[in-house]
Amino acid sequence: MKKLRKETKNNLITYGIVILTYIIVQILVATGNMSSLMQGLLVPFCTYVIVAISLNLTVGVLGELSLGHAGFMCVGAFSSALFSLAVKDSFTVAPLRFLCAILIGALSAALIGFLVGIPVLRLRGDYLAIVTLAFGEIIKNIINAIYLGIDGNGIHISLKDAMSLGLSEDGRMLIKGAQGITGTPHDSNFTIGVVLVLVTLFIVLNFMDSRSGRAVMSIRDNRIAAESVGIDVTRYKLIAFTISAALAGVAGVLYAHNLSTLNAQPKNFGYNMSILILVFVVLGGIGSMRGSMIAAVLLTLLPEVLRFMADYRMLIYAIVLIVMMLFNWSPDAINMRKRLMAKIFPKKSQKEEA
Amino acid sequence: MAMLEVKNLAISFGGLRAVSGFEITIEKGQLYGLIGPNGAGKTTAFNLLTGVYKPDEGSIVLDGVNITGKRTIDICKAGIARTFQNIRLFSDMSVLDNVKVGLHNSNEYSTFTGILRLPKYFKTEKAMNEEAMELLKVFGLEEFAAYNASNLPYGQQRKLEIARALATKPKLLLLDEPAAGMNPNETKELMDTIKFVRDHFDMTILLIEHDMKLVSGICEKLTVLNFGEVLCQGDTSEVLNNPEVIKAYLGE
Numbered sequence: 001m002k003k004l005r006k007e008t009k010n011n012l013i014t015y016g017i018v019i020l021t022y023i024i025v026q027i028l029v030a031t032g033n034m035s036s037l038m039q040g041l042l043v044p045f046c047t048y049v050i051v052a053i054s055l056n057l058t059v060g061v062l063g064e065l066s067l068g069h070a071g072f073m074c075v076g077a078f079s080s081a082l083f084s085l086a087v088k089d090s091f092t093v094a095p096l097r098f099l100c101a102i103l104i105g106a107l108s109a110a111l112i113g114f115l116v117g118i119p120v121l122r123l124r125g126d127y128l129a130i131v132t133l134a135f136g137e138i139i140k141n142i143i144n145a146i147y148l149g150i151d152g153n154g155i156h157i158s159l160k161d162a163m164s165l166g167l168s169e170d171g172r173m174l175i176k177g178a179q180g181i182t183g184t185p186h187d188s189n190f191t192i193g194v195v196l197v198l199v200t201l202f203i204v205l206n207f208m209d210s211r212s213g214r215a216v217m218s219i220r221d222n223r224i225a226a227e228s229v230g231i232d233v234t235r236y237k238l239i240a241f242t243i244s245a246a247l248a249g250v251a252g253v254l255y256a257h258n259l260s261t262l263n264a265q266p267k268n269f270g271y272n273m274s275i276l277i278l279v280f281v282v283l284g285g286i287g288s289m290r291g292s293m294i295a296a297v298l299l300t301l302l303p304e305v306l307r308f309m310a311d312y313r314m315l316i317y318a319i320v321l322i323v324m325m326l327f328n329w330s331p332d333a334i335n336m337r338k339r340l341m342a343k344i345f346p347k348k349s350q351k352e353e354a
Numbered sequence: 355m356a357m358l359e360v361k362n363l364a365i366s367f368g369g370l371r372a373v374s375g376f377e378i379t380i381e382k383g384q385l386y387g388l389i390g391p392n393g394a395g396k397t398t399a400f401n402l403l404t405g406v407y408k409p410d411e412g413s414i415v416l417d418g419v420n421i422t423g424k425r426t427i428d429i430c431k432a433g434i435a436r437t438f439q440n441i442r443l444f445s446d447m448s449v450l451d452n453v454k455v456g457l458h459n460s461n462e463y464s465t466f467t468g469i470l471r472l473p474k475y476f477k478t479e480k481a482m483n484e485e486a487m488e489l490l491k492v493f494g495l496e497e498f499a500a501y502n503a504s505n506l507p508y509g510q511q512r513k514l515e516i517a518r519a520l521a522t523k524p525k526l527l528l529l530d531e532p533a534a535g536m537n538p539n540e541t542k543e544l545m546d547t548i549k550f551v552r553d554h555f556d557m558t559i560l561l562i563e564h565d566m567k568l569v570s571g572i573c574e575k576l577t578v579l580n581f582g583e584v585l586c587q588g589d590t591s592e593v594l595n596n597p598e599v600i601k602a603y604l605g606e
């Protein structure tokens with residue numbers, strides 16, 4: 001099975017890149033060669049990498065378009081932050097608490113993904129894009145309107161204001177409408193982030209190279225043929241989309257536990273963010289998990305690195321987007337890249353051609 | 355008992371009676387041909403047999419089991435596999451994986467097992483790889499196993515489609531114009547392959563074909579469709595000499 005070996009090798013390279021990056025960053029931090037600004041970006045990098053991989057599962061493997069992935073992040077972020085905040089004082093083993101938070105975030109996002117998927121993925125056509133787009137905005141607006149508190153009598157929810165909760169003296173506010181959640185324990189860090197990136201990769205890459213993954217890709221390539229060989233189309237679409245939503249939820253958990261204040265704004269959980277994630281996926285190469293990772297890091301890094309250029313920042317950003325797109329998608333660039341690789345690794349490419 | 359027994363099958367699209375009163379009985383192990391001029395309703399008949407369309411009337415019984423009106427995937431599980439007139443491969447997947455998708459329902463493990471790489475994953479994948487390679491060998495495709503399906507030459511793509519269909523372990527194999535676009539040499543080779551498949555897998559085959567050499571060369575029985583209706587049915591040589599059939603084909 002020459003092909004299987006090739007795939008496994010490819011996956012190992014992807015894991016290797018993550019681990020190597022982690023080691024380099026740790027060395028840079030230890031030797032004091034990394035600015036605090038950059039250090040502050042480390043967890044967001046992991047967040048974006050995870051959500052980009054998650055969206056690539058929907059776009060590249062399932063072949064459906066989701067314009068609401070920030071919405072699933074949002075669900076994961078708020079459900080887990082709510083949990084962590086509520087048990088902060090009674091559950092003090094931080095790593096274990098965070099593990100529970102991750103599971104809660106992933107399951108909540110998975111559940112919502114499943115519920116959104118049931119009606120939509122049965123249809124033929126690009127309905128998922130429209131519905132997820134609406135879903136993302138709705139979720140953001142609902143969360144901005146929720147007031148939630150807890151006291152001796154239990155949980156109180158209101159969509160109006162804090163007063164109408166009617167909390168007793170000993171009560172605590174957990175979600176304060178548009179002000180969101182404050183005081184989430186700072187449970188995530190770069191190491192945990194990298195571990196979660198590796199787990200995400202493990203799940204997605206193994207899924208792709210398994211019976212269910214093949215079923216999903218066969219639907220992407222030709223639904224009618226997939227049905228004709230007995231693939232349950234709706235079932236496998238739902239499986240892939242639910243996993244994708246769950247992983248986006250995990251990204252949300254990581255995000256939420258890196259901030260002391262969590263609120264849903266257009267720039268973190270809105271339409272803009274969903275599109276940005278889609279940009280990571282498209283520029284990194286649809287279906288290429290490694291590409292999504294690299295694009296997510298580069299495009300998050302770039303605006304920060306270019307900060308000193310002030311006015312020209314967005315101009316350069318746009319140019320980089322275009323260059324990346326050409327590099328990944330133009331046939332000429334792909335050929336050039338291949339020829340270049342052939343020069344650098346003559347033996348390997350010869351074998352591939354044979 | 356016949357392998358396939360179809361009675362009075364009909365479907366209309368809007369006002370067009372694409373197929374009506376379609377009847378066919380195929381015995382186990384038979385190599386049966388379905389012919390007729392363009393637009394006669396042959397592909398539509400296949401789509402009815404495989405549940406792509408639900409018939410307006412009639413019944414389809416496969417090996418004693420009534421499958422009328424069932425979903426495509428249930429009909430596949432009941433034992434009908436097919437190829438398509440316009441090749442439908444999983445084009446961005448490898449040749450091997452195309453066949454492995456065909457093995458989906460006979461080699462099972464859960465999504466969970468696949469992600470966590472539990473022992474059953476390795477065991478089942480190994481069995482699937484072996485079985486898929488066996489099938490590819492039958493069609494001389496084993497050396498292309500790692501290729502993208504879309505990179506195969508046209509003739510090989512048609513063969514891969516047959517291999518994928520066989521992977522579902524059907525009782526009845528439907529081939530929609532398997533020789534379309536092939537040159538005479540490839541067609542000759544394909545005829546041998548089809549006969550081999552019938553003998554080797556003990557398969558019952560119904561095929562649509564315009565190439566009369568192929569039809570007269572391998573089919574034992576024929577049904578001729580014209581304007582959605584059965585024009586003539588019987589042994590190949592009789593049917594091909596029937597004046598009405600000749601008339602329908604030459605078109606007057």
Ligand SMILES: Nc1ncnc2c1ncn2[C@@H]1O[C@H](COP(=O)(O)OP(=O)(O)OP(=O)(O)O)[C@@H](O)[C@H]1O
Nearest residue numbers: 367370372390391392393394395396397398399439
């Ligand atoms: N989904 C559909 N909707 C409307 N009309 C259809 C549909 N499918 C087939 N038809 C019509 O039914 C008739 C039979 O088509 P069909 O494809 O079965 O012919 P065929 O015998 O396979 O022809 P060919 O030899 O050209 O493949 C044609 O007139 C076609 O236009």
Ligand SMILES: [Mg+2]
Nearest residue numbers: 396397398439
């Ligand atoms: Mg046809």
